[in-house]
Amino acid sequence: MKTLKFKTTLKCGGCEEKVTPGINNIEAIKEWDIDFGSDDKILTINASIDVSKEVINAVEKVGFEIEQID
Template identity: 35%
Template sequence: METLNFKTNIKSSADVAAVTLNLNDIEQVDGWNIATDAPDNLLTVQTTDNRIAHLVQKAVEKAGYTAQLVEP
């Protein structure tokens, strides 16, 4: 299991709801969470394939938000 972290501009439960379907549609995502109370509104993605960062970014952008991969 791999973990990917992204800085986002997702700030509220309504924002989380807006990206939920897009993130859930990514087959390689086993789970995800957005810490809207964290300074960078951190999106944490659990995946079986760490090469899907671009898919996560596109899914978030499709809902009108930004996601920037945080390198380990």
């Protein structure tokens, strides 16, 4: 299992609703969560393989900024 973390510009549940379909369409993702309490709005992905490119594309496609972090 790979845990991937991303800094995002997602701000609220409405933003989460916009990215949900794209993220849920990535089959390798087992679970994901957005920490709206953190300054960087950290998106955490648990997936069976590295799907960072697919996640970045899905989030950028609906108009948000995203950057992978360690």
